[in-house]
Amino acid sequence: MLWTASVLAFVAIAQAAPKCTHKLKETIASPRDWEILGTAPQDHIIELRIALPQPNFHLLEQQLYEVSDPSHERYGEHLSQDEVNELVAPNPDSLAAVTEWLAEHGIPESQYTRSPANDSFKAKVPVGLAEKMLDTKYHVWKHTTDGDVVVRTTSYSLPEDLHPHIELVQPTTIFARFKGHRTTFHFSDEQNVDPSPARGTATIVDPTSGVKVDASCNTTVTITCLKELYNAVGVETSATNGNEIGITGYLEQFANIEDLQTFYADQRPDALNSSFETVSVNGGENNQTLSEAGAEANLDTQFAYGLTFPTPGTFWTTAGAPPFIPDSGTTTDTNEPYTKWLDFVLAQEKIPQTISTSYGDDEQTVPESFARRVCGGFAVLGARGVTLTFSSGDGGVGDGDPNPATQSCLTNDGRNVTKFIPGFPASCPFVTAVGGTIHVPEVAVDFSGGGFSNYFARPWYQEAAVTGFLEKLPKGLYKGLFNPNGRAIPDVSAQADNFRIFLSGRAVSIGGTSASSPTFAGFVSLLNDARLSAGQPPLGFINPLLYSVGVDGFNDITVGNNPGCGTPGFNATKGWDAVTGLGTPNFGKLKDIVLSV
Structure with missing residues (x-):
């Protein structure tokens, strides 16, 4: 051969x-x-x-924080591809x-x-x-x-x-196995997909933000619901100011354009006949056979692009999906597709300013040396002015299994000790980890991944917020089950269940933090649109801003918890918490904040 x-x-x-x-x-x-x-x-x-x-990565990290800290004189002065290459x-x-x-x-x-x-x-x-x-x-x-x-x-x-x-x-x-974060998925009868009150017959006033939301949004989440809930009704974006948004696709999850058009007809009629750019990585395909449409890919693209239209969208489809059967006729092991994507995008001169990923795995399944190296690649993207959002996971404080009854929270270091299991890449301090909420008024959804990294120390931008949360915990609670000095997850949250999408021609209700990540990324893209239209640079690595001047732009979620590992998990509480982070976005307030820094 x-x-x-x-x-x-x-x-x-x-x-x-x-x-x-x-x-x-x-x-x-x-x-x-x-x-x-x-x-x-x-x-x-x-x-x-x-x-x-x-050897000079510490200098890259220093410059990343300088250009990402709104109190620093270099804020917004992102680096070029050549400049970051020189530093790494x-x-x-x-x-x-x-x-x-x-x-x-x-x-x-x-x-x-x-x-x-x-x-x-x-x-x-x-x-x-x-x-x-x-x-x-x-x-x-x-x-x-x-x-x-x-x-x-x-x-x-x-x-x-x-x-x-x-x-x-x-x-x-x-x-690591790098799975999509999705907890709920069920087909609904298209004639009766929405058991809530008919839209326009009742209104809910959210007591936290004061916004008015249609009562139907309590059981069926649409683009309109999200814009109402997060104070972005009437926001329009530009197709020509240079702003772009990207979605990563893996594991042969195909984003179907016909389904996208049906979704647009249902929720965003002005976007009909528009689409997105598909970019193949490592031979990735985007099969348009309607029966091959992917629930994950359709969810991500329909809501991210629907929220931001007419902002240009990119969908990267990266080859590599298990199971993999090694033999002499199969040339490569492709079970690590997200590193293929990272290699590819780091080599590009032009990159969308906002990128969402709804995939991940238990941190402990990724060797620490490898996790740190990948995390460093995300830092490079941040230094170049890119905001990266990752879903925080669907197992609460437990592993990636969304069913607490079947979770295995044992360490895989040979000791088989029970521990809370953080997710990666969400645990990387150079990305924005997005947890989940549900209903109006919003409460934490019980599967919202949250906790503390065992690999990465708590970054400086989290110090005040996370220390305040830890000080409120009952003394000795979960002692030994988590690392109180670790990078804390999530940073923020958004709605994460009952999303109405179209899959293979049918209306479907779907949820998971795989819904909250593209949702939050969509609102970040709207903020970038406002900044670019005002002649300002994109937000880039957004966490230092969120934890400082950005705090006032969030709806604090104080109800709910994220059970796992046989425990109730952490509680949502005033301020940052390990269930919903800083809370959910109030676009109107955040827009004022980001235009003033």
């Missing part, structure tokens, strides 16, 4: 490569809920991602060392690629060669619950002299 000759050449060169002393680089306990099916085929191709240290570039010695190492194993420059900043390499190699390079053994692993299959190892080593020059190599120890 095609790879046979190359494999033999690779192995022969590798056997002749200089012998070096390997030193353990990373090891993990045998991952919970995974079983070994057998050894990985030696000729199976994997794409090694080799990350080099970024590796030491030339590291670049030379890794290049030499690859050459020693028969991998010339023509057979690998480097990132624009030269801080990472990607090389497709047979498993047999990867095992020699990393002094390890790859196996085929299967998840015992849903059947996902990956090629991984639980430890790997590098030549000792390379340790200062290589931060991490993947795929090795990552067993």
Whole structure:
């Protein structure tokens, strides 16, 4: 077959490569809920991602906070692609060392690629060669619950002299599955999809914000409901001021344009016949067969683009979906599609100013070294003026299972200790994590993911708000179950259930923090529209603003909790809380705030 000759050449060169002393680089306990099916085929191709240290990342982080802090004189002075690439570039010695190492194993420059900043390499190699390079053994692993299959190892080593020059190599120890955050999904009879009062027959006044909301919004959430609830009725945007919004799509979730038109006819007639730009990443498709429409993709695109029309929208469709069956005819393991997206978008000169992602996984399934590296990539986007929103998860304080009765809140470090399980990428301090609410008046929805990171320390912008919350907790409550010094989740919230979308031609009611993230991103995009139209730069990394002058632009949610791990979870309370964050947006107030900084 095609790879046979190359494999033999690779192995022969590798056997002749200089012998070096390997030193353990990373090891993990045998991952919970995974079983070994057998050894990985030696000729199976994997794409090694080799990350080099970024010695000046602290300078990038410093500049990110300067341009994102409304009290700083540099606020809004976002960096260019060249400027951020310079700040994350590796030491030339590291670049030379890794290049030499690859050459020693028969991998010339023509057979690998480097990132624009030269801080990472990607090389497709047979498993047999990867095992020699990393002094390890790859196996085929299967998840015992849903059947996902990956090629991984639980430890790997590098030549000792390379340790200062290589931060991490993947795929090795990552067993994350990166699922969509969606808790509820059911078809409704299109003739009777809305059991609430007919629109226009009753009104609810929200006591927190004082806004008037149609009573039908209590059971069926539409674009109009969100604009009423979040004080954005009558807001119009520009199609030509340079503002854009982006939605990420993964796991063969296809955004159907015919469904979008039906949605527009139902909720946004002025947007009829408009669409979005589809961008393929790593060969991703957007199959327009109506039966292949994805609930996640349709939810994200219909509400994000519906809220912001006529702002141009981008939908990235990134290839890679489990289950994956490794054999010599399948060239690459694509169970980490979101890193493919990050590589792709970091290489673009022009990026939408607001991007929403409704996918994630338990933080503990992602090796800390890998999580930190990915989080650093999000920091780069923030420094370039991009706001990233991520759904906070649908398991309350528990793992990604939205059913508290079946959650497993045990650590996967071999100790099997019960802990609250934060989600990633929501736990990255350089993104905006979005929790969920329900009904009018708003209360916390019980599945709203919230808690504290075990990897990332609490960032300075959260210090006052989160300390105040912790001080109000009963002494000793949940002691040992969470890290009180960790980055706190979520930052904000929005409605997260009973969203009316169209899927495969039918009206559907759907929910999850996968609904709240594109909703909040939509309102951020409206704020960016106002700033750009006023000649101001986009908001970029928004958290420092939200936790300072932005606090007054939120509706504080004080009712509800997020159970999980056999506990009631945290309570929504006055001020920031680990269920709804700062609360839900009041667009009118936020617009005044962001135009004045």
